[in-house]
Amino acid sequence: MKTNPGLQIDRNELKKGIYISRIDEDITTYDIRMREPNREPVMTNAAMHTIEHIFKDYFSKTEFGENIIYFGPMASRTGFYLLTRSLTDNYSINLIREAFRFVADFWGMIPGATMNECGNCSDHNLAQAKEEAKAFLEIIKDWGKEDLKYPKEKE
Numbered sequence: 001m002k003t004n005p006g007l008q009i010d011r012n013e014l015k016k017g018i019y020i021s022r023i024d025e026d027i028t029t030y031d032i033r034m035r036e037p038n039r040e041p042v043m044t045n046a047a048m049h050t051i052e053h054i055f056k057d058y059f060s061k062t063e064f065g066e067n068i069i070y071f072g073p074m075a076s077r078t079g080f081y082l083l084t085r086s087l088t089d090n091y092s093i094n095l096i097r098e099a100f101r102f103v104a105d106f107w108g109m110i111p112g113a114t115m116n117e118c119g120n121c122s123d124h125n126l127a128q129a130k131e132e133a134k135a136f137l138e139i140i141k142d143w144g145k146e147d148l149k150y151p152k153e154k155e
Contacts, residue, residue, distance in 0.1 A: 009150045009151075009152065010151075010152060011037035011038055012037075012038070013150075013151040013152060014033060014036060014037055014150070014151060015033070015036060015151065016033050016034060016035065016036060016136070016139045017033055017139060017140065017143060017147060018030055018031070018032055018033070018093060018096060018140055018143055018147070018148060019031040019033065019148055019149065019150050020089070020148045020149070021081065026085050026086045027069060027083055027084070027085050028083070028084050028087070028089070028092065029081055029082070029083050030081065030082040030083075030084070030092060030096070030148075031079065031081065031150075032079045032080040032081070032082060032096060033078060033079040034078060034079045034080070034132065034135075034136050034139075035077070035078035035079065036078075037076060037078050040078075042076065042077035042078055043077050043078070043128075043132060044077075044125065044128055045077070045123055046123050046124055046125035046128060046129075047125050047128035047129045047131075047132050048073045048077060048080075048129075049073075049120065049123050049124055050103075050110055050113075050124045050125055050126055050128070050129035051080070051103055051129045051132060051133065052071065052072060052073060052080070053110050053111050053112050053113055053118070053124070054099075054102065054103045054106055054110065054111060054129065055071050055080075055099050055102075055103065056071055056111070056112070057111035057112065058098075058099045058102045058103075059071060059095075059099065062095065064087060064091070064095075067084055067085045067086055067087050068082070068083075068084060068085075069083035069084060069085055070082070070083040071083075082096065089145045089148055090144075090145055093140075093143055093144065093145065093148075096140070097137070097140055097141075097143070100133045100136055100137050100140070101133070101137060103129055103130060103132075103133035104130050104133040104134045104137060105130075106126065106129075106130065110124050110126060
């Protein structure tokens with residue numbers, strides 16, 4: 001079985017940001033790290049759940065929405081994984097940045113959060129999601145392709 005490069009990263013060195021976790025043929029897995037592992041409080045489930053819903057809605061409306069394979073939370077509650085097919089890194093970084101901007105500015109009903117659409121519709125918090133998005137936008141405002149390598153890979 002092929003080893004996941006993202007599992008080889010020393011979590012003590014990992015900072016907030018966007019990283020390439022792995023590339024499998026035309027599928028790139030991005031590590032969207034919103035918390036420094038084991039050093040900061042994790043995000044609430046409600047904030048993460050809301051970000052996930054709003055991101056998925058945003059992605060579905062983009063020009064290359066069909067190239068988004070998966071977006072979902074890390075079990076550690078320190079961030080999200082985004083899997084894309086055949087998108088450039090620059091496009092993906094801009095897409096992530098725009099999606100966080102969309103969350104930060106979002107108002108209204110959370111997409112897909114009704115009892116008929118969501119398996120845990122009572123566990124959402126739009127205010128927290130917006131604050132998380134605003135804080136992360138500051139981290140990634142100048143993020144570029146050269147920043148996508150994990151810390152130990154930069155040496």
